[in-house]
Amino acid sequence: MTVTTGNPPGDFVQVGATRDGLDPYLDCARRRGMRAVLVETPAFLRWRRLLGRREFDVELAVARPQDPDAVRAALTAAGVTPGLVLTGFERYVYAGFALAEALRVAPWPGAGVDFRPLDKREQREALLRGAPQVAQPRFLPLDLGDQGAADGLGFPQVIKPADGGGGLGVLLVDGAAQRRRALDRIRELTNYGGGAFSGIVAEEFVKGPELSLQGVAQQGSAVLLSVCEKLTCLEEVPGEPGLSGFREVGHVARPGTDAPPELHALAQACLDAVGYRAGPFHLDVLQGPTGPVFVEMGFRLSGGGLVALVEKATGADWAERAFASHLGDAAPVRPPSPVTGTGGIAGQISAVSEDELAAAEALQEPGITIEVQRATPPPDRSALPADDLPALASDLARHTGSAGRVVVSGGPADRVPALLHSLVAHRLRG
Structure with missing residues (x-):
């Protein structure tokens, strides 16, 4: 893809590296001749280099990327002139938007003059105020000194940090005793990049199929590019018998144009409630017995390879559409059409x-395309300074361990999920 623009508006600054290694914003910047700057912790930059990830033009080590003042000082010292600030990882989305506003560069003010990204607790409260028609689980912010009020939510419950990401610290409990163990476990964790969580939330567990929506906000309107069925499993927390967390296993993507009206309405109501007017977003939803139930919202591109999967199913370059929406160098975002040959x-x-991976390679069906992408063997952690390991603990727990990725497309619509389920059925039973 070639993008023709006038003079670049300044440097592109990405706060936080993508954990899946795709770095689609890097491609967007280079197509425009913009210098690409990555801000990350010193420990993660060293780990990223060991992983063999692509290099940005400038890579700035900042001890606390979650602190917009610290990031701004590092950019000034390095002679960086930001023209666009976006985030590549959930932990730093709060700092990214605050930095853009302080510097008076995109996505401010297009995303909303007064917009700031809300954590999981704040999102729920915003929906109660501004979109009470949106169903969501009952929830309660937890005071670590007194959790008795949360018993009123019933059991099982989900306990989660308010500003975690990638499933970090999200635990399923089936009683007050397990909840106390879950809280003890969360106390032992540090958020990505170091530091404490902003808070902890208890919410009722809603059982049902899980979906994620990928979209772009354009002048306040929600454009759904795709809807994914999520495959998730429960996995026991190491050293905590009987205590389980959640792990995303995979996704099945379809064009957003195929989404039922209630999902389009939910996405729009969420944008309106939080005041988000421009840029990428993703929404996690449960299909409850009476309709969709809001889980949480992110104000960035999804990780886990979803940018590539969205393009595979729909032909939409999610990163490019988001990038262009902030720079104003493209036509208005429109819902994509299914890609010929994928069956949408x-x-x-x-x-x-x-x-x-071997089981995937053995699968053969007419009209079905199966791609097996083996992961590079993980680097030897002994190559890192000992002080890096505590700083990387959350990343090593949540973003390592994959042997590769299997991508399936084409054929009848029911065959893609069926084939994927056949590969991971032993895990989904958990």
Whole structure:
């Protein structure tokens, strides 16, 4: 893809590296001749280099990327002139928007003059105020000194940090005793990049199929590019028998134009309630017995390879559409059409063993395309300074362990999910 623009508006600054290694914003910047600057912790920059990830033009080590003042000081010292600030990872989305506003560069004010990204608790409260018609689980912010009020939510419950990401610290509990163990466990964790969580939320567990919506806000209107069925499993927390967390196993993507009206309405109501007017977003939703139930919202591109999967199913370059929406160098975003040859559906699973990859290679069906993408063997952690390991603990727990990715597309619409389920059924039973 070639993008023709006038003089670049300044440097592109990405706060936080993508954990899946795709770095689609890097491509967007280079197509425009913009210098690309990555801001990350010193420890993660060292880990990223060991992983063999692509280099940005400038890579700035900042001890606390979650602190917009610290990031701004580092940019000034390095002679960086930001023209666009976006985030590549959930932990730093708050700092990214605050930095853009302080510097008076995109996505401010297009995303909303007064917009700031809300954490999971704040999102729920904003919906109660501004979109009470949106169903969501009952919830309660937890005071670590007194959790008795949360018993009124019933059991099972989900306990989660208010500003975590990638499933960090999200635990399923089936009683007050397990909840106390879950809270003890969360106390032992540090958020990505170091530091404490902003708070902890208890919410009722709603059982049902899980969906994620990928879209772009354009002048306050929600444009859904795709809707994914999520494949998730429960996994026991190491050292905590009987206590389980959640792990995303895979996704099956379909064009957003195929989404039922209630999902379009939910996405629009969420944008309106939080005041988000321009830029990428993703929404997690449960299909409850009476309709969709809001789980949480992110104000960035999804990780986990979803940018590539969205393009596989729909032909939409999600990163490019988001990038262009902030710079005003493209036509208005429109819902994409299914890609010829994919049947308008594509799915992927993250494989955890060579056996799963081998099983995928053995699958053969007419009209079905199966791609097996083996992950590079993980680097030896002994190559890192000992002080890096505590700083990387959350990343190593949540973003390592994949043997590769299996991507399936084409054929009848029901075959893609069926084939993916066959590869990971032993895990989904958990």
